[in-house]
Amino acid sequence: MASPTPPSPGLPTVNRHGPELISPAGVTPRELKPLSDLDDQGGLRFLFPFLLFYSNSPPIRGREDPARVVKEALGKALVYYYPLAGRIREGPNRKLAVDCTGEGILFVEADADISLEELGDSMRPPCGLADKVLCDVAGSGGIIGCPLLLIQVTRLKCGGFILGIRLNHVISDTLGLRQFLKVAAELARGAHAPSRPPVWQREIFRARYPPRATCGHPEFEDLMVDARSAAMMLDPKNMVHRSFFFGQGEVASIKKGLPHRMVSKSSISELLTACLWKCRTIALEIEPDDTVRLSCTINARGMRGLGVPPGYYGNTSVYATVLSKAGHLCNSPLGYAVELVKKAKEMVSEEYVRSSVDVLVIKGRPKYTTVWNYVVGDATKVGFEEADFGWGKPVHGSVAGAFPLVSICMKYRTREGEEGIVVPIMLPERAMQRFQEELAKMTDEPTVADDRHGVDSTAIRSTL
The missing domain is CATH 3.30.559.10 (Chloramphenicol acetyltransferase-like domain)
Structure with a gap:
């Protein structure tokens, strides 16, 4: 796996x-x-x-x-x-x-x-x-x-x-x-x-005047959820914090779960995001009729019509959120989740970004919903290697870890020289074990040990 x-x-x-x-x-x-x-x-x-x-x-x-x-x-x-x-x-x-x-x-x-x-x-x-x-x-x-x-x-x-x-x-x-x-x-x-x-x-x-929501933004919907479950999903002390490395072998194995027509049309980012979302949803044992969310952070730099200049250092990402019934996501082939990830990316236009900013003002600058939501960001192209203070490029530079509902994909080179993507994730302990089991199925590997690194995949990491 x-x-x-x-x-x-x-x-x-x-x-x-x-x-x-x-x-x-x-x-x-x-x-x-x-x-x-x-x-x-x-x-x-x-x-x-x-x-x-x-x-x-x-x-x-x-x-x-x-x-x-x-x-x-x-x-x-x-x-x-x-x-x-x-x-x-x-x-x-x-x-x-x-x-x-x-x-x-x-x-x-x-x-x-x-x-x-x-x-x-x-x-x-x-x-x-x-x-x-x-x-x-x-x-x-x-x-x-x-x-x-x-x-x-x-x-x-x-x-x-x-x-x-x-x-x-x-x-x-x-x-x-x-x-x-x-x-x-x-x-x-x-x-x-x-x-x-x-x-x-x-x-x-800046929001338009008057602000107007022209697109759907379920990432900011207020929904009721069991308070105890919500507290467990938001408290890092109740969660296991681990990361998973995806090299060429793992990516190739995951691609086997896609129909042939989708393989060449799906990016590695789309593939891993869909895989993680599906495995995480299964691991959390969410009721089949409950609605789950995937919120992809999409960077608006370079988007036509916005005019973000080189040198701008403010926040430029919006959430593109897609919904699914938990049971349908868990029981459908991986291609279903990949199609939803693609849909999330395709919905982001200049108007979508403007609408997102307006909704934030209309709703009082809220946080994204925490109800069965999974936020995934892609930082593989950030480029921290440019920060050379005179000692050469950093051997590795990235976000320090995951957050309770957020994972960020990052480039990583192992000490053996293999290049790939590392993704940290936080889950309750029992859910983390189930997550690893589901991920192992998609990567065609056993769950007990990782032969390349000699790592017991059932070992629990302490929280960051």
């Missing part, structure tokens, strides 16, 4: 220095800048964790300390991205804006008694080191009035380092974060200015 999360090495000792604020390394405007109506929705009001792992490639002479180099580069980059050094304020009707105070982002340097080689494939999410290499400073983990970026540089005993990031998602998405890190890396390597200047222009995703 798709190989599950490998066991972590023994957790190392990580010694953190005291936190400090990095302010822009130059004068920046003091102003209040409203976020877009896409930015301030309820579903983005959280800290998004990322991890980038760097080897001990020889740095530029005289600049051997990655913490110092990264810290100086961030200060320079904040001159251009000065809103990131501000604080979020909330106004009437839950409308958010960033107060460009120049207070700075939170920075922590640390040292760990482990090497990159010892980490091996445990770098992939959910990394067992996450709690140690992602700073969580008391009083700074909120959305309103707190630092918008929390960054930790952890030096490893091999000379490499880990860059841990917590991003306030309302200010930027993954592509915007990549852009900021790329600029900081360019400045670290001696550039005098960004190769691509940042663009604010949050009015691009």
Whole structure:
């Protein structure tokens, strides 16, 4: 089956220095800048964790300390991205804006008694080191009035380092974060200015006046559900957190479940999304007549008519949601789920994006529904490898893990050199076992062990 999360090495000792604020390394405007109506929705009001792992490639002479180099580069980059050094304020009707105070982002340097080689494939999410290499400073983990970026540089005993990031998602998405890190890396390597200047222009995703919903948006429907079941599905403490690697062999096996006419017309992203949704629905043992949802996050950058310029670093993704009766999804061939995934992608047009933004304003900037919903994002093309601070490209860089209802697909190269996609997922313990069994059926592999990695696929990972 798709190989599950490998066991972590023994957790190392990580010694953190005291936190400090990095302010822009130059004068920046003091102003209040409203976020877009896409930015301030309820579903983005959280800290998004990322991890980038760097080897001990020889740095530029005289600049051997990655913490110092990264810290100086961030200060320079904040001159251009000065809103990131501000604080979020909330106004009437839950409308958010960033107060460009120049207070700075939170920075922590640390040292760990482990090497990159010892980490091996445990770098992939959910990394067992996450709690140690992602700073969580008391009083700074909120959305309103707190630092918008929390960054930790952890030096490893091999000379490499880990860059841990917590991003306030309302200010930027993954592509915007990549852009900021790329600029900081360019400045670290001696550039005098960004190769691509940042663009604010949050009015691009402002609701029309008056706002009008012209498309269906079941992702924001309010439905009743058993409170106990909902609480279990939303509380990470009651869930198992694992990830699964899909290489060429796993993808080829899953394709066998499609009719021949669909094989060449279905992308790997569509195939894996459909497979995960079906296996997850079966694993949760949902009543056959209950309606289940799949919400695919679709990036609107480059979409005709919207005019999103290069350099824009705000949120640009909308949810494209399709529905099915649980019983029909579970009992139908995989092609049925793939067709629904395709339908979700095809419905997203300029008008759909405008309608999504308007619905958010009409409904008071809600969070997506949590009723039998599964949100899947594709970050395989984000490109964190561009963040070269002088130590070469990161060996691996991605979101740190899954969320209770959300999985994100990411590129990954195993220590054996096999390239593929890794997908983290969170499920209640019993459901995780059933999920692995269903996934094994689709990949034509036994559920007890993964012969390539020597991993017991029934082993339970602790939550991130």
